[in-house]
Amino acid sequence: MTEVWPFAQRGETDDPRPGDEVLEVLHLSKSFGPRRALDDASLSVRHGEIVAVMGPSGSGKSTLLHCAAGVVRPDSGQVLYRGADVTRLSRDRSSELRRTQFGFVFQFGQLVPELDAVENVALPLLLNGSGRREAKTIARTWLDRLSIGDLAGQRPGQMSGGQAQRVAVARALVTCARVVFADEPTGSLDTATSFAVMAEMVELAREHGTAIVVVTHDAQVAAYADRVVGMRDGRTEQERGDG
Amino acid sequence: MLRLGMRLSVGGGRPAMVSAVLTALTVALGAAFVLVGLSISPALQARADRAAWTQMDLPDQQAGTSGTVTVSSSVSYVGSNQVRVVTVAAPDAQGPLPPGVPQMPTPGQAYVSPAVAELLEQNPQVAGRYGEVAGMVGPRSLRGPDDLLVVRGAPVDQAALDGVTVTSFPHRGPLPELSGVEKLALALGSLALAAPVALLVSISVQLNATTRQRRRSALDLVGATPAQLTAITIGEVLVPVMAGAVLGPLVFAGLLPLVARVPFEGTSFYQSDLSPGLATTATVLAAVVGVCLLGAVAGSRTVVASGVPSRRQPTPRKAVWVRGVAALLLALLACLLLAVSSRAATVSAVAAFACALAALTLSGPALVRWVGAGLERLPGVAALLAGRRLREHPRQVLRPISGVGVAVLVTVMFAAITPAAARSLDRSREVGQQEGTAQASVPYVTTAAADDLVRLLARVDGVLSPTTVKTAQVTMPDGALRAWIGDCAGIAAATRMNGLDCGSTGLVVGADAAAIITGEEALELYDLDNARPAAQDAVPDSTEPDVAHVATAGLSTMTSQPGVDMPDVIVDPALLDIDPGTVRPTLIVFAYTTSSALETARTLVESRAHSATVATRETTFEGFSQDARRLYDAVGFGAVALGVVSACTLIVAAAAGLIERRRSYTILRTAGSRLRTLQASVVLEGAVPVLVFGLVCAVVGVAMGWALTPGNRYPLAGVVSPVLWILVVAVATFSLSALLVGPLTRSEETRTE
Numbered sequence: 001m002t003e004v005w006p007f008a009q010r011g012e013t014d015d016p017r018p019g020d021e022v023l024e025v026l027h028l029s030k031s032f033g034p035r036r037a038l039d040d041a042s043l044s045v046r047h048g049e050i051v052a053v054m055g056p057s058g059s060g061k062s063t064l065l066h067c068a069a070g071v072v073r074p075d076s077g078q079v080l081y082r083g084a085d086v087t088r089l090s091r092d093r094s095s096e097l098r099r100t101q102f103g104f105v106f107q108f109g110q111l112v113p114e115l116d117a118v119e120n121v122a123l124p125l126l127l128n129g130s131g132r133r134e135a136k137t138i139a140r141t142w143l144d145r146l147s148i149g150d151l152a153g154q155r156p157g158q159m160s161g162g163q164a165q166r167v168a169v170a171r172a173l174v175t176c177a178r179v180v181f182a183d184e185p186t187g188s189l190d191t192a193t194s195f196a197v198m199a200e201m202v203e204l205a206r207e208h209g210t211a212i213v214v215v216t217h218d219a220q221v222a223a224y225a226d227r228v229v230g231m232r233d234g235r236t237e238q239e240r241g242d243g
Numbered sequence: 244m245l246r247l248g249m250r251l252s253v254g255g256g257r258p259a260m261v262s263a264v265l266t267a268l269t270v271a272l273g274a275a276f277v278l279v280g281l282s283i284s285p286a287l288q289a290r291a292d293r294a295a296w297t298q299m300d301l302p303d304q305q306a307g308t309s310g311t312v313t314v315s316s317s318v319s320y321v322g323s324n325q326v327r328v329v330t331v332a333a334p335d336a337q338g339p340l341p342p343g344v345p346q347m348p349t350p351g352q353a354y355v356s357p358a359v360a361e362l363l364e365q366n367p368q369v370a371g372r373y374g375e376v377a378g379m380v381g382p383r384s385l386r387g388p389d390d391l392l393v394v395r396g397a398p399v400d401q402a403a404l405d406g407v408t409v410t411s412f413p414h415r416g417p418l419p420e421l422s423g424v425e426k427l428a429l430a431l432g433s434l435a436l437a438a439p440v441a442l443l444v445s446i447s448v449q450l451n452a453t454t455r456q457r458r459r460s461a462l463d464l465v466g467a468t469p470a471q472l473t474a475i476t477i478g479e480v481l482v483p484v485m486a487g488a489v490l491g492p493l494v495f496a497g498l499l500p501l502v503a504r505v506p507f508e509g510t511s512f513y514q515s516d517l518s519p520g521l522a523t524t525a526t527v528l529a530a531v532v533g534v535c536l537l538g539a540v541a542g543s544r545t546v547v548a549s550g551v552p553s554r555r556q557p558t559p560r561k562a563v564w565v566r567g568v569a570a571l572l573l574a575l576l577a578c579l580l581l582a583v584s585s586r587a588a589t590v591s592a593v594a595a596f597a598c599a600l601a602a603l604t605l606s607g608p609a610l611v612r613w614v615g616a617g618l619e620r621l622p623g624v625a626a627l628l629a630g631r632r633l634r635e636h637p638r639q640v641l642r643p644i645s646g647v648g649v650a651v652l653v654t655v656m657f658a659a660i661t662p663a664a665a666r667s668l669d670r671s672r673e674v675g676q677q678e679g680t681a682q683a684s685v686p687y688v689t690t691a692a693a694d695d696l697v698r699l700l701a702r703v704d705g706v707l708s709p710t711t712v713k714t715a716q717v718t719m720p721d722g723a724l725r726a727w728i729g730d731c732a733g734i735a736a737a738t739r740m741n742g743l744d745c746g747s748t749g750l751v752v753g754a755d756a757a758a759i760i761t762g763e764e765a766l767e768l769y770d771l772d773n774a775r776p777a778a779q780d781a782v783p784d785s786t787e788p789d790v791a792h793v794a795t796a797g798l799s800t801m802t803s804q805p806g807v808d809m810p811d812v813i814v815d816p817a818l819l820d821i822d823p824g825t826v827r828p829t830l831i832v833f834a835y836t837t838s839s840a841l842e843t844a845r846t847l848v849e850s851r852a853h854s855a856t857v858a859t860r861e862t863t864f865e866g867f868s869q870d871a872r873r874l875y876d877a878v879g880f881g882a883v884a885l886g887v888v889s890a891c892t893l894i895v896a897a898a899a900g901l902i903e904r905r906r907s908y909t910i911l912r913t914a915g916s917r918l919r920t921l922q923a924s925v926v927l928e929g930a931v932p933v934l935v936f937g938l939v940c941a942v943v944g945v946a947m948g949w950a951l952t953p954g955n956r957y958p959l960a961g962v963v964s965p966v967l968w969i970l971v972v973a974v975a976t977f978s979l980s981a982l983l984v985g986p987l988t989r990s991e992e993t994r995t996e
Contacts, residue, residue, distance in 0.1 A: 071464065092468050099466025112461050114251045114259070124465050126247065171465065 020047045022211055023179055025068050028077035029234075030060075037063040038074065039234035045179065048209040050202060052222035055231030061215040062183050064231065068213060069102055069181045070094045081179075099124055103172025103180040103210070105201065107187040110168055111156040117143060118152040121170045128175065142170040146200055162193035169201045173210065180205060182214040186221055198224050244471050248478015251458055259454070262902060263483040269895050270487025274531045275494035276440050276888055278519050279502055281527065282495075284418075286516040287507075290386040291416030296342060297329045297384075297392075298416065299407045306403035306778075312338035312347070313399055315406030317854040320862045321362050321369055321842065325509065326391040328373060330853070332402035339411050341394055343384025348396030352377045356385055356392040368842035372850050387510030401853050404687045404778050440888055441534075454903075455479055455539075473540050484535040488528045505883075507876050570605035573598045581950040592951055596656075599943055603648065607936065608637035614932050624916070625923035632928045643896030644933040646889035647973045651966055652940040652947075653885055658962045659948025661878050675806020676860040677739040681841060682808060683831040685852040687776040692852070693828045699847055700833055705840025708736035711828035715768040715791070717760075717812055724756050724811035726768055728826070731813050737832040740809070742802025749815030750793060753803035756811040765792045766812070768819070771826045791819045791826070808863055886969075893973060897929060897980040905987040912988045921988075922981040929977030937970045 025043040029036070037060045045051050053061045066072040068079055070086040079086040081097065089097060103124075104110055111120050121139035126132065143149045146166045156164050165185060172180045185201070186194035202224045205212050214225065222228050230237035297316050304311045312333045319326040333347050340347060344354045353374040355363065360379065363369050373393045380392055458479075459472055467475065503512040519527070580595035615633025618626050633640055676682065685693060693711045700709040710733035717724035727734060731745035745751055752760065760766065768791045793814050804810060816823035831848065835841045845857040865872075901908075908921055945962070 092470075095463070095466045095468040095471075097466070098464065102466075104464055110461055110464060112251065112458055114458065119250075123462070127462075127465065127467050127471055 021045070022047050022082055023068060023213070024078075024080040025064070026078040026080065028064065028067050028074045028079070030063055030067060030072065030074045036234055038067065038077075040077075041231070041234060041236045042077075043068065043213075043229055043236055045211045045213055047178075048206065048211055049227065050205065050212045050214070050225045052225035052228045053213065053215045053231055053236075054217060054219075054222050054228055056217070059231040060234040061217075061231050063234075064236070065181050065183050065213060065215045069104065069179075070097055099128055100175055101178050103175065103177035105165065105168045105172050105180060105182040105185040107184040111164060111171075113156050116153050116155050117148065117159070117167045120156070120167055121174050124171065124175045139170070139174060142174050143167070145204065146170050160193075161188045162190075162197060165189060165193075165197050166200065169197065169204070173201075173204055173208065176208055177210055179211045179213065182212060182216075184216055185214065186216070186218065191220075194218070194221065244474035244478060246478065248475040249482055251475065251479055262454075262899075263486075265895065265899060265902075266480070266483035267486040267490060269891075270484050270531060270535060271490035271494045272891050272895075273440055274488060274491025274528055275498055276884070277527050277531065278491065278495040278524060279498060279517075279884070280440075281519040281523055282502075282517040285519060286512050287418055288416075289513075289516040291418055292414060293342070293382075293384055293416070294386050295414065295416030296412035297327060299409060299413060302407045302409060304408045304410055306332075306406070306408040307334050307399050308408070309335050310337040311408050311410050312341070313402040313406040313408040314341070315397075315402050315404070315854060317405075318856050319372070319393070319849055320845065320857065320859075321366055321391075322838065323861050323865055324362060324391055325862070325865065326359060326362070326393060328393045328395065328849075330395055330397045330402050330406065332397045332399040332406070334399050339409075341384065342412065343381040344394050345378060348374075348377060348394060350396045350398050350401075351375055353393050353395035354378050354380045355394075356380045356390055358389045359391050359393055362391070366842055368839055369846055372846040374850070382513065385510075385513075386508070387512050387516075389506075390510045397853065401687075404776060405854055476540050477536050480535060480539040484532055487535075488532050491528055491531065492524060505876075505880050507880070508873055566605050567609060570602045570609075573602035573605065577602060577947075581947065596947065599652070599947060600649070603652070603940065603943065604645065607641045607645065607648075610936060610939065611637035611640050611932050614935050618927060618931060623920075623923075625920050625927055628911075628921075628924035629927035629931070632924070633932060639900065640928060640932055641936070643893050643900065643929070644936050644973070646892035646896075647933055647969060648936050648940040650885055650889040650969050651937045652944040654882065654965050654969065655941050655944030655962045656948040656951070657878055657882070658965075659945070659952050661874065663952035674860055674863045675804050675809035676858070676863060677741075678860055679836065680738050680832065680834050681844065681857050681859050682738075683833070683844070683848045683852075683855060683857040684829065685831055685848065685855045686772075686829050687853045688827070688829075688851075688855075689776065690774060690824065690827050693831060696831060696848060696851060699851075700831070700844055703840055703843050703847065705836040706844050707834040707836065708733060709831055709833035710734060710737050712830040712832055713771065713816070713823075713826050713828045714830055716770045718767040718769060719759060721759070724759075725807075725809070726766075726812040726814055727810040727830070728768075728814045728816050728819070728823070729828070731815065734813060734832060737834050738809075739834060740801070740804055743804075743813075744799060744801055745813075746799030748797040748799055749818045750795065750798040751801050751813040752798050753811045754800050755803040757798065757800045760795060763795055765794050766814075767792055768814070772829050774825050774827045776827065791821045793818045793820070808858070889969075890972070890976075893976050894980075897976055898983065901925065901980060901983050901987060908984055909988045918985055918988075921984050925981040925984060926974075926978050929980070930974040933973045933977065934970060937966070937973070941966055 021044050023043075023045040025041065028038045028041045030038040039060075041060065041064050043051070043053070043064065053064060055061050063072065067074045067077075067087075070079065070089065074087055077087070081101065086094070086097065098104075112123065115123065118136055118139045121142055122130075122132075122135035125135035125138060130138075140149065140152060143152055146169060148163055148166045148170075151159060151163055151167070156167070159167070165188075168185075172182075180201070182201070186197055189197060198221055202212065204210075212225075214221065216222055296314065299314060306313045312331055315330045317328045317330070319328050329341070331341055331348065332350070336347070338347075348354055351374045353376055355373065355376055357379060359373075360376070363376070374395050380394055382388075384394070385392055455476065459476065462472060462475060499514045499517055503514045503517055505511065577595045577598035580591045580598060611633050615630045615635075615637070618630030618633060621627075621630070683696075685696070688696070690711075697709045697711055700706050710730055712734065713728040715726045715728060717726050731743075731749070731751055734740070735743045735745060743751065769789065771789050771791060773789065801813075816826075819826075833844065835844060841857070841859065848857055849855045911921060912918065941962075
């Protein structure tokens with residue numbers, strides 16, 4: 001059966017409205033060998049909403065994030081992105097989803113060390129078929145908006161942690177992603193830089209109606225969220241009020 | 244995407260450049276080794292083609308016809324060096340000119356190869372043996388640069404005695420016929436050599452694999468499709484692999500002078516002969532590039548997107564069990580095939596070897612893991628680090644040492660096969676001549692000329708008791724006996740035969756032969772050579788007998804003489820029932836005291852008698868052992884090639900492993916680990932598994948060698964030394980590679996990567 005691809009490029013058709021649910025995680029379970037990382041975890045994210053997932057180490061936060069983003073396939077349960085089950089997508093479709101609809105900001109390693117800042121930011125656009133010049137121009141715009149335009153020609157190894165995370169934020173948003181998944185995005189940064197990076201990411205996301213799912217154990221980072229979801233032993237706990 | 248991949252491969256700074264250069268060199272080496280292997284057959288064919296005109300057996304004209312040339316070949320010896328002597332004769336200048344000579348030599352003239360010219364210079368006793376030297380034989384007629392060839396002129400009627408008359412020369416010669424054991428050795432050797440070459444090529448694309456996997460994981464995360472990732476991976480390895488492919492023929496050209504020096508069938512190779520051809524070269528290079536790209540793509544497909552730098556798909560426990568069961572089944576299949584191959588089935592022996600190799604490859608990781616577990620229990624941080632590495636990454640550890648394993652396996656296996664094979668080929672036990680005696684074969688001389696030769700030989704200092712012998716066969720129900728007709732006392736003195744008592748009856752028969760002819764009243768002698776030499780295919784002169792009889796009454800016996808060159812029966816000519824004058828001698832036997840006397844005698848005989856050859860125990864032994872020596876040449880060549888390929892694999896893989904892990908070492912040093920501890924762990928993680936795996940391969944090799952040569956005692960003592968050498972070199976390589984840890988962890992680029 002031919003797979004129907006329901007996701008349009010942003011701005012083309014069918015943009016969600018505020019209050020619409022864009023991502024719904026239903027009863028996810030995932031085990032790594034004998035260890036159960038997720039146990040009937042559920043989560044919902046609305047258009048433009050910022051959701052923080054908090055919990056102690058080993059509670060399954062990162063696994064939930066990876067499953068929700070389609071990076072890790074759960075053992076059971078569903079992840080519905082605007083009605084389509086992400087867990088059942090082919091590898092090609094899953095890649096397309098990550099390329100066009102999702103963005104990622106992780107604590108380490110998501111930048112390609114061999115490419116400079118502007119190339120790293122332009123990467124999703126290039127993979128999506130944009131021309132080099134056009135992609136780089138858009139990437140420079142995003143670097144400027146994050147106040148790191150002067151780092152365009154520098155490689156990740158030549159930047160500070162905060163600068164590298166800003167590049168990662170720019171890359172996550174460059175395709176105007178509808179959902180950004182952030183796993184401990186400020187985990188390696190000092191307090192001041194953490195606030196600055198979070199503030200910039202949240203501001204740009206709100207500006208573009210992008211939802212953010214951020215995994216953190218830092219209450220001050222969680223304070224930027226509209227909603228906080230707790231996790232313990234692989235289960236999601238009650239959602240705490242609007243931030 | 245290809246462009247992005249290339250951008251990524253050149254964007255990695257100095258470490259990426261080092262890896263790219265190493266990849267290119269490794270691909271180049273792999274391609275060069277394959278080209279060397281594929282150039283052997285064309286080289287042998289080129290040799291055979293140039294020698295084809297000296298080995299013709301089908302005439303197309305009568306000798307003496309206008310426009311023809313008559314060619315006959317014989318063998319001469321200088322010391323133990325075998326010289327091919329080609330006698331040519333043409334009735335006029337219309338016939339074809341033999342290749343490699345500027346003009347047809349006239350009777351008494353000779354053209355010699357440079358190697359023969361050198362021999363003539365070094366041995367004054369040989370001067371004049373082949374006639375007056377008019378010039379050099381060029382490469383167009385030589386099998387190799389040190390080929391010993393003489394092209395000499397003769398009258399047509401002389402050359403026609405045993406020659407072939409043609410109007411043109413063939414351009415295609417037959418390749419040497421291979422015996423069953425040679426085919427077996429060749430097939431096993433090719434397979435053994437192919438394994439490390441494949442390993443070397445596969446290592447080339449794994450050199451920067453960790454970095455590429457990290458990049459691939461990051462690209463996968465941002466949404467690169469599998470097709471895009473494949474294109475990027477190809478782009479990443481394309482430049483160094485293509486550079487390696489371009490370099491391959493250059494490395495091959497660099498190896499040629501060394502390969503060309505390897506002697507085969509008595510002569511080394513012309514470098515120009517060692518050419519696999521343009522089409523083969525292009526195919527090999529395309530195949531090497533294809534294999535490298537496929538290897539890189541296949542290797543990177545096991546990497547999955549992750550938030551951490553790189554995460555490999557873990558090997559499922561089920562797969563480990565499947566691998567173990569497959570290894571066991573392959574080992575059993577190898578045993579089964581070996582049982583079949585003891586009945587001389589080359590295919591099953593090769594299949595058994597392939598199964599054993601596959602079983603070792605499949606079980607290797609488990610063995611390395613087991614060694615790692617043992618190391619972990621030893622005291623010390625170095626042992627813990629090494630042990631953990633072996634347990635966690637057994638395949639990466641196995642990569643550099645598997646070439647060593649193959650080398651050990653092949654060495655111990657061939658150590659058993661080669662002597663057994665040589666024994667089956669070597670007919671040296673059939674040589675019966677005594678030391679210090681010679682047999683001059685003079686097939687085309689008259690009795691008077693032979694007597695003249697004997698007189699001349701008797702005058703040579705150091706030549707003793709020369710005498711003529713007429714040869715014949717004795718008809719027997721179960722075959723034939725060799726008979727020498729001549730003066731028994733003279734023969735006894737010239738040949739120094741053991742236990743020869745001539746008695747008084749004139750008929751002496753070996754003890755074994757005497758048992759066969761009991762009851763016979765007379766012996767029938769045939770294959771007598773008529774007094775007048777004639778061409779072999781000429782109609783015998785009906786007025787002269789070719790059969791004679793001798794009465795057996797009162798025969799005396801002698802000890803049976805071993806060897807195909809010794810007689811079963813010695814007959815006094817006076818006992819024949821025909822006139823002995825109608826039969827000509829074809830053999831002159833004599834004793835000699837010095838090599839100088841022997842060479843002088845050879846020159847005397849060979850310069851006066853057409854197609855004469857003076858054989859000694861040494862040269863007959865050499866002639867009979869040619870097949871065995873060819874086998875030893877091939878095995879020696881294969882062993883050297885295998886050693887070189889395995890050494891390259893070991894060095895490249897050991898260095899590449901350290902380069903790939905430079906970040907881990909840097910972190911460990913930053914965390915306070917002593918350099919000496921890290922170096923010790925590098926030595927342990929290389930040396931211990933190579934010793935264990937090497938010993939396992941040795942045991943498998945001994946078992947295979949023993950099974951392939953049933954009934955032979957395994958030459959264990961001869962194997963210990965080469966195996967020890969291989970393992971010592973491997974351990975030394977790992978020890979030396981440990982010295983790289985210091986410079987690698989000092990690199991500033993490692994810190995900022």
